[in-house]
Amino acid sequence: MASSRKVVLRAVLASLSVLSARGESGPGNYTFPDGFMFGVATAAYQIEGAWNEDGKGESMWDTFLHSHPYYTPDHSNGDVAADSYHKYMDDIAIVKELGVEYYRLSISWPRLLPNGTDNNISKSAVRYYRKVIKELINANIIPVVTLFHWDMPTPFMDLGGWANPQIVNYFRDYARVAFNLFGDVVKIWTTMNEPHQHCYNGYGGDYFAPAIKSHGVGEYLCIHYMLLAHAAAYHLYDEEFRPTQKGKIGITLDAFWAKPKNSSNPDDIEAAERYLQMHLGTFAHPIFSKQGDYPEFVRNRVDTLSLHQGYTRSRLPYFTPEEVISLRGSSDFFGLNHYTTFLMSSSNSEESWAVPSMDYDTGVKLDQDPKWLKPGSDWFSVYPPGFRKLINWITNKYGKEIPIIITENGLSDFGGINDYARVDYYNEYLAQMLQAMYVDGCNIQGYFAWTLMDDFEWKDGYTSKFGLYHVDFNSTKRTRTPKLSAINYREIVRTKKINFDFIEKPSSSAQSNRIKD
Ligand code: NOJ
Numbered sequence: 001m002a003s004s005r006k007v008v009l010r011a012v013l014a015s016l017s018v019l020s021a022r023g024e025s026g027p028g029n030y031t032f033p034d035g036f037m038f039g040v041a042t043a044a045y046q047i048e049g050a051w052n053e054d055g056k057g058e059s060m061w062d063t064f065l066h067s068h069p070y071y072t073p074d075h076s077n078g079d080v081a082a083d084s085y086h087k088y089m090d091d092i093a094i095v096k097e098l099g100v101e102y103y104r105l106s107i108s109w110p111r112l113l114p115n116g117t118d119n120n121i122s123k124s125a126v127r128y129y130r131k132v133i134k135e136l137i138n139a140n141i142i143p144v145v146t147l148f149h150w151d152m153p154t155p156f157m158d159l160g161g162w163a164n165p166q167i168v169n170y171f172r173d174y175a176r177v178a179f180n181l182f183g184d185v186v187k188i189w190t191t192m193n194e195p196h197q198h199c200y201n202g203y204g205g206d207y208f209a210p211a212i213k214s215h216g217v218g219e220y221l222c223i224h225y226m227l228l229a230h231a232a233a234y235h236l237y238d239e240e241f242r243p244t245q246k247g248k249i250g251i252t253l254d255a256f257w258a259k260p261k262n263s264s265n266p267d268d269i270e271a272a273e274r275y276l277q278m279h280l281g282t283f284a285h286p287i288f289s290k291q292g293d294y295p296e297f298v299r300n301r302v303d304t305l306s307l308h309q310g311y312t313r314s315r316l317p318y319f320t321p322e323e324v325i326s327l328r329g330s331s332d333f334f335g336l337n338h339y340t341t342f343l344m345s346s347s348n349s350e351e352s353w354a355v356p357s358m359d360y361d362t363g364v365k366l367d368q369d370p371k372w373l374k375p376g377s378d379w380f381s382v383y384p385p386g387f388r389k390l391i392n393w394i395t396n397k398y399g400k401e402i403p404i405i406i407t408e409n410g411l412s413d414f415g416g417i418n419d420y421a422r423v424d425y426y427n428e429y430l431a432q433m434l435q436a437m438y439v440d441g442c443n444i445q446g447y448f449a450w451t452l453m454d455d456f457e458w459k460d461g462y463t464s465k466f467g468l469y470h471v472d473f474n475s476t477k478r479t480r481t482p483k484l485s486a487i488n489y490r491e492i493v494r495t496k497k498i499n500f501d502f503i504e505k506p507s508s509s510a511q512s513n514r515i516k517d
Contacts, residue, residue, distance in 0.1 A: 030434040032496040037446025039102030040095060040468065041408050043149035043193065045078045046455035048108060050085030054124035057114030059151035060161065064209035071209075072461030081456045082471045083478045088132050092139055094469055094480055095452060099493045102142045104407060104448050105132070106149035106193065107182075109174055116153030118173040126181055133185050144407075144448075145186045146252065147175055147233065149193040150208070157210055163203065163221035168229045175233035179241045187247035189237065190335050190407065191230040194254040196279055199223045204358050207459055216356025217315050220302070224317045227286055227327060234330040251287065252335030252407045255280040257386025257393075261343040261367060271346040271364040276393060278362040284334070286319070288398035292328035293319055302361050309356055333445065334394060337408035340379065341386030342366040375421045376412030376464045377457070382421070384428035391436040391444065403445040406433065410450035411485075412457075415465045422468075422485035423503045430498055449489055453480050 065077035111125040201208035204219030258275040260268035281295040302316040347365040372381035411425035436442040454467035468486040472479045
């Protein structure tokens with residue numbers, strides 16, 4: 001693994017020197033290096049539909065949305081979604097049309113194992129995923145498969161989901177089934193998608209299913225056992241499957257960029273660092289740092305506050321020394337999802353923070369600058385420089401030898417084919433990423449746009465959109481139509497360059513995401 005990392009790193013460095021030799025400058029002039037992985041990403045619950053077909057078991061999202069029909073503003077759920085269970089050939093055709101070489105998809109755990117356990121493997125699900133993967137490969141598209149993109153089998157959710165330590169073993173069993181069945185053709189795996197969002201919003205809060213609201217306790221149990229389950233799947237692959245299947249396996253983490261609200265106020269600067277440590281370091285430090293384990297700051301903070309709050313034990317569980325070792329280095333790449341930036345200021349308490357809670361433990365108030373474009377979801381603003389800064393933060397903390405793959409990045413809006421804001425977003429965010437690569441020397445190996453097509457966007461239902469392709473949710477055909485952003489992305493992939501003028505904007509919509517920093 002270490003040697004292959006070096007080879008890839010050498011390739012990046014080689015292309016760097018070619019670039020500087022050409023003396024090019026300016027983000028528009030950088031060329032993506034040969035071998036750069038361009039892709040698009042999706043997730044099972046958000047696109048597949050067919051929630052109860054062919055023996056599929058229920059996921060906690062099925063169960064939650066059926067019993068909370070008013071959770072989404074449009075009272076929707078993922079029962080049909082983009083109907084990819086039936087229309088996967090259409091999906092593969094549009095991935096092909098984009099010209100990307102990689103497609104990131106997730107397996108629905110309860111589709112493959114209807115009860116969650118490995119004593120009952122669904123033959124239809126095996127046929128379905130094998131067909132999808134085979135058709136991708138026939139189309140010269142490399143599948144990148146996520147094992148867990150938030151759709152926990154309901155029978156396990158009923159037993160506490162990630163808060164139950166036994167889930168580590170059951171996740172390993174599921175991973176074994178997946179590696180056995182698909183590992184001959186899948187060579188890039190990610191274990192977990194965005195454990196922070198999943199635990200913080202679903203176990204600590206109620207923004208996502210399972211909406212447990214066990215703030216201050218639940219999110220840390222979820223984090224702890226998700227991390228251990230990740231390590232269990234990694235070692236299973238590394239020891240039992242990698243020798244013959246020869247693939248790679250990693251984790252996908254997410255982070256906003258944390259920008260100090262007042263960049264000359266030391267409290268805000270410290271708050272921003274604190275936020276990144278809590279949000280991202282909590283997951284990244286155990287896996288990617290040389291020391292391993294939770295970051296010292298996070299450990300001390302939650303321990304101290306727990307003590308003050310009268311708990312006998314820290315609300316953040318401890319790893320055993322063996323677990324620290326097992327987690328350290330347990331990822332072949334750093335999968336990063338990034339969307340937006342928040343402004344950070346220090347605060348001791350806010351009305352909206354429960355006590356205890358991860359918010360209270362973090363002690364940082366989040367805002368966004370009203371000047372930033374806000375084209376869709378309420379949490380989403382456009383601030384391209386944050387992408388470069390975040391990549392640099394990760395590189396500085398965990399080192400250049402870890403290859404970073406951007407497993408998701410994309411823009412939220414309220415729909416429409418003429419998505420100029422999305423075109424700008426991709427151009428500007430990719431330009432920042434290129435600067436992180438070429439100017440700052442960060443080791444970025446791939447980029448996956450989120451997402452291939454409009455889909456079920458969790459809390460927003462179908463009201464906000466992230467797709468490169470429009471999906472007609474009013475038609476049973478769920479017709480896919482390229483947006484301008486799809487045409488623009490295809491051109492970037494084809495030319496390996498960003499052409500900021502490729503999509504001509506009508507003067508009336510001449511807003512730009514370009515922000516000077
Ligand atoms: C990250 C999640 O992985 C994905 O499922 C979601 O749709 C996007 N963020 C946009 O919110």
